[in-house]
Amino acid sequence: MRQMSKGANVGLAELTGTTGPITVSLGWSDPSGAGEADVSVLLLGADGRVRGDADLVFYNQPVTPDESVRLLGKVPTGSGTEDRILVDVGAFPETVERAVVAASRYGGATFGGLNDLRLTLLDGTGEALLAFDIDDAAAETAFIFGELYRRGGEWRFRAVGQGYDSGLAGLAADFGIDVDSSDEDAGDENAPADATAPRAEPAPAPAPVPEPAPEPAPRRRERVRTAKRRVTLPKAARIDLAEDPAWQAARLFPVTGLRNDQEREARATATLLAVMAQVPEFGRRMTARFNAPAGTVQTFTETSFRHGDGRVRPDGVIRVARAGRIWTALVETKTGGNPLRREQIESYLEVAARHGYETVITLSNDLGIDGEHPLDLDRRRLRKVALRHLSWAEVAHEAHMLCHHHGVADPAHAWLLNELLHYLRRPGAGCQGFQDMGPAWVPVRNAVTAGTLRLGDKRAMPVAESWEKLIRQLCLRLSGETGVTIAPVLRRRRDGDAAVRRLQTVASLVERGRMSAEIRLPGAAGPVLVEADLRTGQIETTVEVPAAARARALTRVQWLLRQLTDAPPELRVEALGPGERTGPCELLANLVSEPGLLVPEAGAEIATFRLTLPTPMGAKRGTEESGFVRSVDMAMDRFHQRVLRALRIEAPAPAGAAS
Known part of the structure; x- marks a missing residue:
C-alpha cells in the first residue's frame, strides 16, 4: 500500500491492474463523542463546477442517477468509524473531469476533534492501494480529503487535505451547488422528515370573482437541502386475532422442521439470498460490502463446479449485472457453532479464480475485526480472488437498520425484511451471531x-x-x-x-x-x-x-x-x-x-x-x-x-x- 503525502498524486493504473469500481474509505475515531462526520462526493466538469445539483452525492442524495457513485454507509471498526464510497470512474460521462471526496460535521463539531483521519483507496478485490493520513485538521467543519481526476486519458488520485469552516453548505456552494442550508445546524434529530424537498412556494392571492385568476408565478429552481433527513417506516397497528395464546403467526421463513446443521445452512442461505434479490435496498447494501457494482442482483443455490477429479458445491452464488459486465461471488455459510473449514474455502478460491469470479464470501456466527477473516490463509491464494467474511449479526444489523431507521420504498419489501429478521433471530435458525467465548x-x-x-x-x-x-x-x-x-x-x-x-x-x-x-x-x-x-x-x-x-x-x-x-x-x-x-x-x-x-x-x-x-x-x-x-x-x-x-x-x- 502506498502512503501519500499532502499534494502528492498517482495514477490508478500504477497501483492496480484490476478494472471496475474502486472503494474510497474515509476513517476516523471520535474521542469526544461530539458526533460523526458524513462523506460526500462532487462531480465536476472542466470548469471546476458541477453540471447540476445531481452531481452532489451526500446523505440526502446517496447515489448519482447513473450509479457511478454510491455511498455505502458507515461501518464501526476497531479504531472508530469507516465511511465508504463506491466509485466507478469507468462509468463517468466524458463531461466529468474530477470527483472531489469530502466530509462534513454538524452542530459546531470540527475535524480537529477527530483522531486518526485517513483516506484509503481499495481496488475491486478489497486490496488497499493507497492511504493518506491527515494530522493538521483544526477548526474546519468540512474537509476535502482527495480527488480523482482525468489526465492524459487516465484517472489519477491527488491527496488534497483542504479544510473549510462553512460546513457542507459552503463547500457545495463553492462548486456551484444551489444550496438551501436552513436547518443545517439542527442536525439529524431536528431536521424535518422531508428535508430534501424544495421549500413550499406561497400560493398566489385569490382574485375577486369577476376577475380572471392571475397567472401563477414561475417556480424558483429547487435548491439542495443540506439539512439531514431521517426516514422511518410507519408502524401499522397490529391486531391479534388468535383464539389461543399458543397459536403462532404463519411465517414466510419458518424455523420448524430443521433437523440438522446441513438443513439449517441450506435454509439460511436460501432465505438470505432470496431477500437480497427481491429487496433492492437490502441487496445493494450487502453486495456493496464486497465492492460489487450497483446493478441487477440475481442469486442462486444448488450450484456445482468441477474441481480436480470431483465437484464442489458452494452454498450459493451472487451475480450482479451492470453495463454488460457481470460480477460474481461464491457463498459459503455456516450456522450455529460450526467453523469454516480451511480446505473447503481454499477449493472455492481455486474454483473462483478458474472461472474469473471476483469474490468468495463466507458467513458464520464468527465476527471479523478490522477486516480480518476468521481463517488465516496464504495471501498468495488471494491475488486474483477476494475473500470476505460477514457475521450473521452484521446481516441482521443491516436488515434492522433498513426496517426501523432508514426505510425502504415498498411496504412489501419492508415486510420481507421483517420476515428475514424474525428468521435470523429465532434460536433454531442458528444465525444469532457471536455466542461463544471459546474453549479457553x-x-x-x-x-x-x-x-x-x-x-x-x-x-x-x-x-x-x-x-x-x-x-x-x-x-x-x-x-x-x-x-x-x-x-x-x-x-x-x-x-x-x-x-x-x-x-x-x-x-x-x-x-x-x-x-x-x-x-x-x-x-x-x-x-x-x-x-x-x-x-x-x-x-x-x-x-x-x-x-x-x-x-x-x-x-x-x-x-x-x-x-x-x-x-x-x-x-x-x-x-x-x-x-x-x-x-x-x-x-x-x-x-x-x-x-x-x-x-x-x-x-x-x-x-x-x-x-x-x-x-x-x-x-x-x-x-x-x-x-x-x-x-x-x-x-x-x-x-x-x-x-x-x-x-x-x-x-x-x-x-x-x-x-
Whole structure:
C-alpha cells in the first residue's frame, strides 16, 4: 500500500491492474463523542463546477442517477468509524473531469476533534492501494480529503487535505451547488422528515370573482437541502386475532422442521439470498460490502463446479449485472457453532479464480475485526480472488437498520425484511451471531481466580479476541436500537492496531483480572465503561456525569438523586472533585434517605458523579441464562434502560461554584 503525502498524486493504473469500481474509505475515531462526520462526493466538469445539483452525492442524495457513485454507509471498526464510497470512474460521462471526496460535521463539531483521519483507496478485490493520513485538521467543519481526476486519458488520485469552516453548505456552494442550508445546524434529530424537498412556494392571492385568476408565478429552481433527513417506516397497528395464546403467526421463513446443521445452512442461505434479490435496498447494501457494482442482483443455490477429479458445491452464488459486465461471488455459510473449514474455502478460491469470479464470501456466527477473516490463509491464494467474511449479526444489523431507521420504498419489501429478521433471530435458525467465548474461557477464568494466569499463557489471547468480538457485536445491537453508529472508544492512536489492543486486554487480565472496553452511546454524558471482573464475578457498567451548576454540594447530590428514582438500589454513586479520581462513594439505597453521605468533607466542590452498576457475571462461555455472553448484554441493557435514559445532562458546574 502506498502512503501519500499532502499534494502528492498517482495514477490508478500504477497501483492496480484490476478494472471496475474502486472503494474510497474515509476513517476516523471520535474521542469526544461530539458526533460523526458524513462523506460526500462532487462531480465536476472542466470548469471546476458541477453540471447540476445531481452531481452532489451526500446523505440526502446517496447515489448519482447513473450509479457511478454510491455511498455505502458507515461501518464501526476497531479504531472508530469507516465511511465508504463506491466509485466507478469507468462509468463517468466524458463531461466529468474530477470527483472531489469530502466530509462534513454538524452542530459546531470540527475535524480537529477527530483522531486518526485517513483516506484509503481499495481496488475491486478489497486490496488497499493507497492511504493518506491527515494530522493538521483544526477548526474546519468540512474537509476535502482527495480527488480523482482525468489526465492524459487516465484517472489519477491527488491527496488534497483542504479544510473549510462553512460546513457542507459552503463547500457545495463553492462548486456551484444551489444550496438551501436552513436547518443545517439542527442536525439529524431536528431536521424535518422531508428535508430534501424544495421549500413550499406561497400560493398566489385569490382574485375577486369577476376577475380572471392571475397567472401563477414561475417556480424558483429547487435548491439542495443540506439539512439531514431521517426516514422511518410507519408502524401499522397490529391486531391479534388468535383464539389461543399458543397459536403462532404463519411465517414466510419458518424455523420448524430443521433437523440438522446441513438443513439449517441450506435454509439460511436460501432465505438470505432470496431477500437480497427481491429487496433492492437490502441487496445493494450487502453486495456493496464486497465492492460489487450497483446493478441487477440475481442469486442462486444448488450450484456445482468441477474441481480436480470431483465437484464442489458452494452454498450459493451472487451475480450482479451492470453495463454488460457481470460480477460474481461464491457463498459459503455456516450456522450455529460450526467453523469454516480451511480446505473447503481454499477449493472455492481455486474454483473462483478458474472461472474469473471476483469474490468468495463466507458467513458464520464468527465476527471479523478490522477486516480480518476468521481463517488465516496464504495471501498468495488471494491475488486474483477476494475473500470476505460477514457475521450473521452484521446481516441482521443491516436488515434492522433498513426496517426501523432508514426505510425502504415498498411496504412489501419492508415486510420481507421483517420476515428475514424474525428468521435470523429465532434460536433454531442458528444465525444469532457471536455466542461463544471459546474453549479457553473457563481455564482462563479459573486461572484468574486462582491467581495463576501469566503473560505467557497461550489461552489468554483467544479470550481477549473473543472479548473484542463480543463488544463489537454489542455495538451492532445498540446501533440497531438507536439508529446511529456506535463503536468502541479508542483513546490512543496505537489502539487502532488489533494486536496491540488484545495484548493490553491480556495484560489487564493478568494484572487486575479484568477485561474492559469503552462505548459511546447517544445522549449519554460520556463514554460507558464496560468491565468484566473475573475475580469478583461481576460485570460493571460505569459512566461519569458532570454535576449540575448548583450553589451547594448537597443540592448537586439531590439534583442527581431526583433523576435516579427508578435506578437499581445497588448502583454505586461516587462524588469527584475537580481533577480527582476518587471521592465519597455510597450505594443508591443508602443515599435515598441520607444524601449527605456523598458530600465531601468541609463542603468541598463536586464536579463529577461516577455511576457504576454491578451485574452478576455468567460463568459459562455461551449465551444460556448463566452464560457470560448473555450477562454482558443484560448488564448493558440494564444500565442503559434504568440509568442512562433517566439522566438529564446540564452544563457542567464552573470550578469553585460549590460551597
